Amino acid sequence: MLNSLIYSRLYNWYEINHRILPWRETEDPYAIWLSEIILQQTRVVQGIDYYMRFINRWPTVEDLAAADEAEVLREWQGLGYYSRARNLHKAAQMVVQNGWTPFPSRFEDIRALPGVGDYTAGAIASFAYNQPFPAMDGNVYRVVARLMDLDEPFDTSAGKKLFRQQIEQLLDRDHPRLFNSAIMEFGALYCTPVLGDNCTSCPLQACCKAYTNGTAELLPVRKPKPKIKDRWFTYHIYTTGTETLIHKREAKDIWFHLYEFPCDEHDIPTIGNRKSKIDFPYTHVLSHQRLHARFITHKVKELPHIEGTMAIKWSDLDNYALSRLTLKALDKLMSGLRN
Ligand code: SF4
Structure with a gap:
């Protein structure tokens, strides 16, 4: 009834x-x-x-x-x-x-x-x-x-x-x-x-x-939230003006099989190399992780050899599936990198 x-x-x-x-x-x-x-x-x-x-x-x-x-x-x-x-x-x-x-x-x-x-x-x-x-x-x-x-x-x-x-x-x-x-x-x-x-x-x-x-x-009632884990990344954007380096994430982790710029992960926050220009710090929140990322631009004549990376033309970047964090960084940085 x-x-x-x-x-x-x-x-x-x-x-x-x-x-x-x-x-x-x-x-x-x-x-x-x-x-x-x-x-x-x-x-x-x-x-x-x-x-x-x-x-x-x-x-x-x-x-x-x-x-x-x-x-x-x-x-x-x-x-x-x-x-x-x-x-x-x-x-x-x-x-x-x-x-x-x-x-x-x-x-x-x-x-x-x-x-x-x-x-x-x-x-x-x-x-x-x-x-x-x-x-x-x-x-x-x-x-x-x-x-x-x-x-x-x-x-x-x-x-x-x-x-x-x-x-x-x-x-x-x-x-x-x-x-x-x-x-x-x-x-x-x-x-x-x-x-x-x-x-x-x-x-x-x-x-x-x-x-x-x-x-x-x-209502409704949820169980208590799990603790959020913090992670710190430094991304290196090498650019000759026409080319850059990217790599594919292969580890079973966030952004599996997506592409991003060469990256170091640190256990703790670091201030990094003071000679490098840090373009901007960025925080990206996922369901159980808070990612603290910094993007450093290196304007170079020749791209360095870094294991696991590949050189591509900036104009070909659209052919690769990029992580959301990388996309957001590019939004901010792209105009400066292509000149
Ligand atoms: S069904 Fe939802 S909106 Fe309707 S009286 Fe109950 S709590 Fe209020």
């Missing part, structure tokens, strides 16, 4: 308020998968542009499987978390190799793809095939925590299990596509982290235990 009240109010709200997004206009599982991978860790506004680029360049999973990994990484440039792009490419190849084209429809097969977790598999199964699987993204965790007044941290294994049980009970098995779309959108647009006075005119107010108990603003 309570569920049917939630459905009718939620669907009414969704009908009127949902955003028009390109991946909502299709039931093509490949397109939906692409959008879901892009939107992990990426805002919708930024994601639309990348989604359109990918779907136009590689309209089917076979097209993406046949692409070079370097090309995929280059198209991904600027989105960060490059393991997503590598997994995207690997997953496309797996779909083709396993004969699952145009895309797998069994939940277990979707879930087996690299880069696909429970949320993404549930989103694809429900959005593309209308199968009754929940799609628990951060917005849904928040709405469920508030509707049920759950103060268990949702990002621990015990918490995930508890929330999963709750959403399984709440899921509209007759309309899973609509239910998942609506509850995600409601969390994204209405039952937001900062509520303001949204609760006062909320269509789900009568079904919301956190509203009744006055705990909405306190």
